[in-house]
Amino acid sequence: MRRAGLILAPYLWLLALFLVPFLIVLKISLSDQALAIPPYTPTLDITAGWQGITDWFSGLDLENYWFLTDDDLYWKAYRSSLKIASLSTLMTLLVAYPIAYGMARTADEWRPTLMMLVILPFWTSFLIRVYSWKAILSQEGLLNQFLMWIGVINEPLVILNTTTAVYIGIVYTYLPFMVLPIYAALEKLDGSLLEAAEDLGCSRLQAFWLITVPLSKQGIIAGSFLVFIPAMGEFVIPDLLGGSKTLMIGKVLWEEFFTNRDWPVASAVAVVLLLLLIIPIILFQRNEQKNREADG
């Protein structure tokens, strides 16, 4: 009895507030926009009995999805989100790995401090951390002032409101998500394996490629999912740093909803984004489950 209660409370909560909402999104993506409250038709009228239900069904169609394929904008936005998310995941990995590696090689007494230093930015506001780059990257910003002062450039670079700024923003804000799982994997690595490899004639670089990298695979995979999936639907970073030229699907969805008030199209955009993400999300969940069982 108690066990049933324990399961039911979180289960029902997630069903009602996580799963059901997605079904509603799916349904509304098949509806039409209307100048009413709520701004879509058809709405289900239970009081009309069977007639009401059949009317509701016949009012649903794939029109919004056809609309997405008609307009070039959506296709471009999905493609550019995919590109930005994949490339920035790769860049985050390249920046994060040496940091995690350095942490794992530090003496035991320093590790908690380094760990805390990496986690601390994660606890500070995401919005503020993204915003902090505005003052650095703008035309008259500190980066340009610095570069002109040391004489590398003569004219300020345009970085803010370009895709470059979006890449910097994603790498910066998601860095802890990549460092921590890789560090967790490297920390467990048995140093004697590397010694054995070197005794058997491996160079240090070979030992790194053949032993360290494969053994930290779990961390790399977990970190990459933690960066890639949210980056795909990112809104704040492209909006604050990317300007109007950067096209990302999270921003398109936002504008479709808040600016155009076209809820059915916004829902269709969300459904397609979710379809793109469903495989990575399932793989992520499997991976986490496997890691937990390995630890337990």
Next chain:
Amino acid sequence: MRKLSWFNVTSLFLGLAFLYLPMIILVIYSFNGGKLVTVWSGFSTKWYVVLFHDQAFLNAAWITLKVAVISSTVATLLGTMAAIVLVRSGRFLGRTLFSGMIYAPLVMPDVITGLALLLLFIAIGIDRGILTIVLAHITFSMCFVSVVVSSRLASFDQSLEEAALDLGCTPFDAFKSVTLPIIAPAVISGWLLAFTLSLDDLVISSFMSGPSSTTLPIKIYSAVRLGVNPEINALSTIMIAFVSVGVISVSLLSKRSIARRQREEQEAIG
């Protein structure tokens, strides 16, 4: 894995510089006297004075704090329950669905979660406002709590609780006096995580909020959209200081408690 090479030191140094420089610059420029944010014109605390007289910001901060306290507390309760189910319950009908619903929100883009929840609330006729923000925050942060707590639960020796049951404890007593003290640090960090996530959320809150429920991130966002704003720099500095003090003191406390536990174990053996 010992011996720090110059490569390790450089990468650690550059990595930390990358993480901290933008925030340090923000803090320094919050004490800038001028309105231009990229030109230094003397030390001043005037933006803090402006901020503390800005009623709209103070109201938003108060709403945000209320939402965060309520949602993180409920989320901790539900998340801990979910963690116990995940780790202890073995197989039950719909287990895969359950664990899927726990892990998916961790990575789900905010725009999708926000849109989906909003459409639900509209379909069942709940007005947008503080209540809807709280419900949304509970939903995604309980998943984070459950992941934090379940990793602690998985590494904990269940025979301790069985021993308590053998010695005549009721299941509830055994949980309260054996399991709970052991998972307490994870529950507390789960609460803190839920609290921070709630304080920080912009996208989901924007979908959820009505006219009288502007939270701090929504307020900050509308202020910085058009450019850099010195008042926001002051606010950011306060938030960064707050978090730093919190994180540093929690990690010092946990360091001390680990040291104490090790000492006690030593004494018990010796």
